[in-house]
Amino acid sequence: MAACLHEAQGASSKMAWRPSAGTPRASDSPAPPTAPPPQGVRGGGGGTRKRLQLDGPEGAEPKEDFLSHLLDEDLRGSRPPRPRTGVVPPLKPSKVVLNKLHLCEDRVGPAARPRTSRRKTTYLVSSRIRRQLNVLDDQERTSDEDEEFVPSGEEEQEEEEEEEQQEVSVKRSRRSTVTPRSRTAQRRKQVAPQTLRQATPSIPRRMLPIPQPTNVLEEARVRLHVSSVPESLPCRETEFLQVYDFLHSKILDGTGGCMYISGVPGTGKTATVQEAVRRLQLAAAEEQEVPPFNLIHINGMKMTEPHQAYVHILQELTGQKVTCDHAAALLEKLFSRPSPWKRSTVLLVDELDLLWTRKQNVMYNLFDWPTRSHAHLVVVAIANTFDLPERVLMNRVASRLGLTRMSFQPYSFRQLQQIVSSRLNRLKVFEDDALQLVSRKVAALSGDARRCLDICRRAAEICQQGSGVLVGTSHVMEALDQMFSSPxxxxxxxxxxxxxxxxxxxxxxxxxxxxxxxxxxxxxxxxxxxxxxxxxxxxxxxxxxxxxxxxxxxxxxxxxxxxxxxxxxxxxxxxxxxxxxxxxxx
CATH class of the missing domain: 1.10.10.10 (Winged helix-like DNA-binding domain superfamily/Winged helix DNA-binding domain)
Structure with missing residues (x-):
């Protein structure tokens, strides 16, 4: 403390006799004498500041002289030699003065220092930044290595030789600093990529074809599956002709219309409409007086929201995928503007009751667009409710649906027996009593053809597990118990x-x-x-x-x-x- 004060007094006395050029001179009047420090007062940062800041109107001058003196000493002692060109490098006096002040505070003693030193804090911050930069460099290095291409064997040997040469050159020359990141960049520039790694997972391809059925029971199980497409639809010839004539007339005339089909589940509504559309597509492909048309199939069960129907219809027509409101606006323009090259569009709406909303705007638009003269849209709506237009729909929606309606009645046991026999196609697998038992059981419950096919398929599996040849009544009863056994x-x-x-x-x-x-x-x-x-x-x-x-x-x-x-x-x-x-x- 005493040494620091003595240095400050000496610096102020020297500045009075030897002022440096470029710094402001002190006043000509001599500085007032400073009083000696009182005894009993301990040295500290506060005492040093009181010594430097004198009372009176000219108390700020000794501090400025002290700072200018420190600046002059640093400029004299640490001034680098001038280059030959005569250009003097710029100096930053503020940093020099701050360093001197920190040095003076360090000499004063630990009582004048703050609790956390600036140098220690700076060192900790810099070390943290250095560690974070190292972590980022490691991550970039691993990402760059993952994105690299897989080289061949000769190129790998060349890479190893080049790396060895680079290591030798690094050891010889101290100035060369090659980071792992720069090595990766050099390697990427030198090596020519050939094959790219498979970054995204993929399902392995089937190496062997699907095994073909080896016996009669396996063939029957394949034919009785619900997803298999039959060669014909028995017991629905009248309904098929009505749907076919309705669609054929609308496509030929280039007009729009709506048709409502109702019936309990499993009565062949969707299958009949799809078969009629398939026949029309074959006729259009063979150019048998049927112009080409577009087919769009939407299912209310697959929609997360009723307004998603707009998005699906627009994507099928134009390939665009936009929001629901934007899709509704675009479809409104598409079905309202005339176009000589516009094709007819058949829209099959399955599970119509699931598209119901409070305002019923989705149903209203689907049934209103076919009434436009330039729409060329034919809508076939399918639902399980017989009186859905009268009970659920508003008057403005029901009126646009029209009166073209069709009802599918449940299958009788003879019809179910005929459906199973047509699926088997002269394949003798079931006994007559077993097939009649299945048909009567399902017809008494609901008349669902899909449930009948599932029971027959399960009975064939049970017969195959028991090493049987024909499916009997015992197999059918066991299949019924398994299908209907639940808590x-x-x-x-x-x-x-x-x-x-x-x-x-x-x-x-x-x-x-x-x-x-x-x-x-x-x-x-x-x-x-x-x-x-x-x-x-x-x-x-x-x-x-x-x-x-x-x-x-x-x-x-x-x-x-x-x-x-x-x-x-x-x-x-x-x-x-x-x-x-x-x-x-x-």
Whole structure:
């Protein structure tokens, strides 16, 4: 502390006699004498600052003289030699003065230093930055190596020789600093790429073809699969002709129109329409008086949102993929503007009831576009509800749907037997009694052809596992038990009488409405009618509501909140076929 003060006093006295050129001179009047430091006062940073800052109007001059003196000493002692060209390199006096001040503070003592030294903090920060840069260099090096191409064997040897030469040159010359990143760049420039690594995973290709069926039962299983396309559609000849004539007339005339097809699941609605369209496409390809047309098939079950139908239709027509609102605007312009080269478009809308919205704008646009004179759009809508236009659709939507409607009735047991026989195509696999048993069981439940094909296919698998030749009634009964055996069916079989009657009422109400849900009040009316039909005394509404809550607790039914009362909506958590099968087995 005393040494630092003595140096500061000496610097101020020297500046009075030897002022340096280029620095501001001190005033001619001598500086006022400084008082000696009082005894008992410890040295510190505060005492040094008080020594440098004197009282009075001229107290700031000794500090400036001290800073200029430090600057002069640094300029005299550490000034580099001038180059031959005569250009003096620029100096930064501020950094020199700051370094002197830090040096003076270090001499004063630890009491004047702050808790964290600036030099230590700077060192820590710089070390952290250096470590982060090293990590980034390592990551870039690994990424660059991953993006490199795989060289051949000769090129790898050349790379090794070049790397050895580079290592020798690095050892000899100290000035050459080659980083791993620069080595990677040099290697990329020198090596010519040939084959690129497979960065994205891919499914391995099938090395062997699909095995062909080796016996009669395997051939029957392939033919009875639902995805296999049959050669013909039996038992739907009348409906096929009606759909074919409707589409053929609209495509020939170049006009638009709508057709609504309804029926329970598994009655061949979609398959019949697709077969009619396929025949028209074959006729258009052979130029048999049928102009070419576009086919678009959308399914409401595959749409995450009803407005996604606009995006799918626009993408099929133009190949563009935009947002829902933009697609609706573009389709509005496309179907409103005349064009002499515009083809007719057949739009097949499956599961129409799933495209329902509160404002029903999607259904309205789909049925309104065919009414435009320049649209050339034919819409075929398919749903499971018979009276969907009258019950669900608004008047402005139902009026644009029109009156061209068709209803597909469930298959009878003879029709189901004929469908299975046509699929087998003279392949003797089933016994006559076994095939008739399957047909009658499915026809009594729902008349679903897909369920009948699944049961026959499972029976063929069971027969093949037992090393049988023909599928008999025992195989069919085992397949029926496996297809309809579930915890829900077991719970329905062991339910109370009123619970079983309530489930019957739910199924009958669903079939009457053509929907998959109904209100508790509607089911209550059916339940009371069934009680009178069975010769039982109708129970009160509170008891029926308790029965409904018990079935909901077993998750056989899906119920809304109890606050709605009789307007509470009821849905089945199992299929109607399973419910009827379980109730018929009781």
């Amino acid at each position: 829900y069916i077991t719970s329905i079989r062991s339910a109370a009488l009123q619970e079983q009657l309530f489930l019957r009422a739910v199924v009958s109400e669903f079939r009457r409405l053509g929907l998959e849900e109904a209100t508790f009040q509607q089911v209550l009316v059916q339940h009371q009618a069934l009680c009178l039909l069975e010769g039982l005394q109708p129970v009160s509404m509170s008891e029926v509501q308790t029965v409904c809550q018990r079935l909901g607790a077993c998750r056989v039914l899906l119920l809304e909140s109890n606050r709605l009362g009789v307007l509470q909506r009821v849905r089945l958590n199992v299929s109607q076929d399973d419910v009827l099968y379980a109730l018929n087995q009781v």
